[in-house]
Amino acid sequence: MRLEIKKRARGRGVGPGAMEKTRPLWATPLQFVFACISYAVGLGNVWRFPYLCQMHGGGSFLVPYVVMLVVEGMPLLYLELAVGQRTRQGSIGAWRAVSPYLSGVGVASVVVSFFLCTYYNVINAWAFWYLFHSFQDPLPWSVCPLNGNRTGYIEECEKASSTQYFWYRKTLNISPSIQESGAVQWEPALCLVLAWLVVYLCILRGTESTGKVVYFTALLPYCVLIIYLVRGLTLHGATNGLVYMFTPKMEQLANPKAWINAATQIFFSLGLGFGSLIAFASYNEPSNNCQKHAIIVSIINSSTSIFASIVTFSIYGFKATFNYESCLNKVILLLTNSFDLEDGFLTANNLEQVKDYLASAYPSKYSEVFPQIKNCSLESELETAVQGTGLAFIVYTEAIKNMKVSQLWSVLYFFMLLLLGIGSMLGNTAAILTPLTDSKVISSYLPKEAISGLVCLANCAIGMLFTMEAGSYWFDIFNDYAATLSLLLIVLVETVAVCYLYGLSRFESDLKAMTGHALNWYWKAMWGGVSPLLIISLFIFYLSDYIITGTLQYQAWDAAQGQLVTKDYPPHALAVIGLLVASSTMCIPLVALGTLITRRLRRGDPAPVA
Amino acid sequence: MLWLLFFLVTAIRADLCQPDAENAFKVRLSIRTALGDKAYAWDTNEEYLFKAMVAFSMRKVPNRETTEISHVLLCNVTQRVSFWFVVTDPSRNHTLPAVEVQSAIRMNRNRINNAFFLNDQTLEFLRIPSTLAPPTDPSVPIWIIIFGVIFCIVLVATMLLILSGIQQHRRKNKGPSEMEDIEDKCENVITIENGIPCDPLDMKGGHINDAFVTEDERLTPL
Numbered sequence: 001m002r003l004e005i006k007k008r009a010r011g012r013g014v015g016p017g018a019m020e021k022t023r024p025l026w027a028t029p030l031q032f033v034f035a036c037i038s039y040a041v042g043l044g045n046v047w048r049f050p051y052l053c054q055m056h057g058g059g060s061f062l063v064p065y066v067v068m069l070v071v072e073g074m075p076l077l078y079l080e081l082a083v084g085q086r087t088r089q090g091s092i093g094a095w096r097a098v099s100p101y102l103s104g105v106g107v108a109s110v111v112v113s114f115f116l117c118t119y120y121n122v123i124n125a126w127a128f129w130y131l132f133h134s135f136q137d138p139l140p141w142s143v144c145p146l147n148g149n150r151t152g153y154i155e156e157c158e159k160a161s162s163t164q165y166f167w168y169r170k171t172l173n174i175s176p177s178i179q180e181s182g183a184v185q186w187e188p189a190l191c192l193v194l195a196w197l198v199v200y201l202c203i204l205r206g207t208e209s210t211g212k213v214v215y216f217t218a219l220l221p222y223c224v225l226i227i228y229l230v231r232g233l234t235l236h237g238a239t240n241g242l243v244y245m246f247t248p249k250m251e252q253l254a255n256p257k258a259w260i261n262a263a264t265q266i267f268f269s270l271g272l273g274f275g276s277l278i279a280f281a282s283y284n285e286p287s288n289n290c291q292k293h294a295i296i297v298s299i300i301n302s303s304t305s306i307f308a309s310i311v312t313f314s315i316y317g318f319k320a321t322f323n324y325e326s327c328l329n330k331v332i333l334l335l336t337n338s339f340d341l342e343d344g345f346l347t348a349n350n351l352e353q354v355k356d357y358l359a360s361a362y363p364s365k366y367s368e369v370f371p372q373i374k375n376c377s378l379e380s381e382l383e384t385a386v387q388g389t390g391l392a393f394i395v396y397t398e399a400i401k402n403m404k405v406s407q408l409w410s411v412l413y414f415f416m417l418l419l420l421g422i423g424s425m426l427g428n429t430a431a432i433l434t435p436l437t438d439s440k441v442i443s444s445y446l447p448k449e450a451i452s453g454l455v456c457l458a459n460c461a462i463g464m465l466f467t468m469e470a471g472s473y474w475f476d477i478f479n480d481y482a483a484t485l486s487l488l489l490i491v492l493v494e495t496v497a498v499c500y501l502y503g504l505s506r507f508e509s510d511l512k513a514m515t516g517h518a519l520n521w522y523w524k525a526m527w528g529g530v531s532p533l534l535i536i537s538l539f540i541f542y543l544s545d546y547i548i549t550g551t552l553q554y555q556a557w558d559a560a561q562g563q564l565v566t567k568d569y570p571p572h573a574l575a576v577i578g579l580l581v582a583s584s585t586m587c588i589p590l591v592a593l594g595t596l597i598t599r600r601l602r603r604g605d606p607a608p609v610a
Numbered sequence: 611m612l613w614l615l616f617f618l619v620t621a622i623r624a625d626l627c628q629p630d631a632e633n634a635f636k637v638r639l640s641i642r643t644a645l646g647d648k649a650y651a652w653d654t655n656e657e658y659l660f661k662a663m664v665a666f667s668m669r670k671v672p673n674r675e676t677t678e679i680s681h682v683l684l685c686n687v688t689q690r691v692s693f694w695f696v697v698t699d700p701s702r703n704h705t706l707p708a709v710e711v712q713s714a715i716r717m718n719r720n721r722i723n724n725a726f727f728l729n730d731q732t733l734e735f736l737r738i739p740s741t742l743a744p745p746t747d748p749s750v751p752i753w754i755i756i757f758g759v760i761f762c763i764v765l766v767a768t769m770l771l772i773l774s775g776i777q778q779h780r781r782k783n784k785g786p787s788e789m790e791d792i793e794d795k796c797e798n799v800i801t802i803e804n805g806i807p808c809d810p811l812d813m814k815g816g817h818i819n820d821a822f823v824t825e826d827e828r829l830t831p832l
Contacts, residue, residue, distance in 0.1 A: 194757065205775065209771070342690065
């Protein structure tokens with residue numbers, strides 16, 4: 001039996017402590033692609049894109065969407081991946097390598113990612129809440145709870161609907177306005193703790209654990225979407241929704257808002273500027289073909305959006321048809337009872353003729369009843385376009401409760417939401433953790449697990465703010481303002497820095513040396529000219545929009561009326577909004593200034609610096 | 611004379627049962643909605659059954675055990691099917707108070723519904739609200755059970771990963787210090803066969819070990 005004990009001669013003059021730690025790598029390039037897909041394909045694909053599609057003329061929205069994908073999405077995605085792969089550092093280190101004055105861009109990315117992590121995981125907490133409540137018969141959001149003396153239902157639930165009541169009262173326990181913050185609700189707080197524990201479990205070991213988790217978070221949502229597609233297309237009334245969505249309204253192409261929304265959607269859907277893509281790419285082999293991966297990821301992301309909107313619209317169609325038929329049945333019942341017609345005589349087909357007959361035969365009685373007769377319209381049901389948490393937790397649950405075996409569909413749906421949410425959280429946390437673990441100062445004191453744990457703990461503690469009674473209003477503030485303007489600025493500075501500060505030709509030769517492929521002229525044209533111009537125009541548009549609208553408003557839930565009302569933000573909320581935007585955007589100039597000052601001081605100092 | 615009395619009585623009785631009369635209730639049935647193809651026609655026999663059910667409900671009320679089917683009066687039957695009914699006292703001159711009739715019907719609503727294969731929505735007593743079934747609340751909400759299970763699983767998995775990470779760290783810290791000691795002892799590759807280092811064999815250089823027969827001599831040349 002041969003025993004070979006080989007000992008390689010290590011630099012004898014160097015002790016074991018100075019041994020260079022190799023950067024952890026993805027086990028296969030497939031893990032990297034799955035990580036990017038899992039990060040980019042998130043909740044926005046499911047609840048924002050279908051809404052935009054509906055608002056801007058269905059099939060015709062695809063035209064600006066694809067144009068923006070090719071002109072803006074792919075080039076910027078490739079740029080970020082290339083920077084990360086080249087510098088092999090997190091966002092702060094990467095931009096410091098591009099130019100020492102630019103590490104502020106990395107810091108701004110980390111700050112924005114921190115805000116994003118804090119509020120994004122609350123959605124996962126809500127998804128957990130709904131998932132746990134899906135194991136009951138009947139589903140708790142399908143019936144209104146009874147009032148005190150059991151003669152009817154609770155008033156708030158009667159005025160709104162059972163799904164809205166469950167969301168606003170049972171899940172959020174929402175207060176009437178943002179000023180009344182109320183207490184921390186222990187149920188969503190528990191779910192938030194669980195959500196952060198799950199995220200911690202996934203990122204604990206860095207790329208080793210993340211690389212395995214992304215197989216699930218990238219692939220399983222597609223399985224659920226396919227199952228839902230089959231179920232959705234076979235639902236009664238699904239075709240109504242699909243026809244409505246895909247009928248192109250060509251006049252929308254002339255609407256500038258359609259193009260702006262397409263650009264914004266591509267931009268935020270790919271998750272540019274957060275630093276997550278740079279972090280993921282930094283764990284790549286230097287010879288990895290990130291151009292191919294950038295194209296693949298962006299195409300898959302957009303296709304998933306379109307696929308998800310097919311599913312969403314078949315469900316919309318089902319829900320709209322169901323509501324339309326219920327409305328018709330209510331009118332039929334009203335007329336049958338008022339005029340004592342034979343039961344079953346009035347149907348949807350002869351409704352109009354009978355109405356005319358009754359109006360002529362019994363004019364006085366008809367005019368009494370007339371105000372109560374609702375005009376049921378399938379179009380108006382389809383037009384109730386909703387986005388965001390309202391779509392996911394109110395509209396979808398309303399559709400699910402009317403399906404057969406609704407518990408199964410509910411569990412599947414919220415499981416998919418969780419997978420999408422956690423997949424995106426992996427990227428968000430990577431954006432924060434990679435710069436921290438790259439920093440020699442911090443990583444020498446604390447192991448990777450402890451840093452991750454501390455970040456998760458801090459985010460969880462701050463996230464408790466969103467579990468208070470007014471938490472949903474603060475969530476909307478973070479969702480609307482924490483990332484939008486800052487990201488546009490960050491990506492603009494990134495593009496300009498790489499093209500003009502670092503030098504496009506220098507970057508091109510770096511990429512060629514690294515991957516072996518020459519840079520196509522198309523990327524150069526996009527990076528140098530088109531994409532920055534596009535971002536500048538988006539930026540100007542948003543700024544002018546904020547300035548023109550004047551006071552910012554929000555939707556508050558009025559329990560007495562059972563619907564949303566618009567209110568103005570109080571001054572302290574406006575201050576928070578300003579702080580959110582300023583804290584990330586100001587990092588760029590401040591750090592640049594700080595670097596300038598320290599360099600000047602060092603130059604004044606005669607001691608040479610290596 | 612008798613005929614006059616008879617007309618008087620029927621007139622009074624007719625007055626007792628009128629739409630919107632005092633203590634009168636309207637009933638509405640939606641048989642076709644409830645039963646579809648299996649719907650039965652509403653005729654006088656069904657009305658008789660209805661009167662019987664109402665009389666039965668009234669008999670359950672204390673002091674009203676002597677209510678007969680003939681005390682229940684129906685009127686204004688429409689095609690809908692809807693009608694009004696009142697319950698009279700044994701003298702047939704007065705109608706029983708609405709409150710008593712209400713409570714009697716509410717108590718026995720289920721029996722009445724079942725007699726006609728209908729439910730609270732398809733057999734409506736206007737102005738008599740039905741008692742809704744209380745929701746079955748388990749003592750421990752189901753969601754907490756599922757939450758507890760998943761929370762424990764995730765916690766255990768996290769602990770395991772952390773502990774194995776700590777063990778790996780310890781092994782790595784011991785590893786380099788062990789390696790350093792051995793490196794001081796030998797620099798070259800050491801091959802050990804059966805506990806005997808092969809190094810001395812290499813240094814012989816040129817000496818043939820007679821213990822081993824060379825392969826060429828073993829095989830007979832072709």
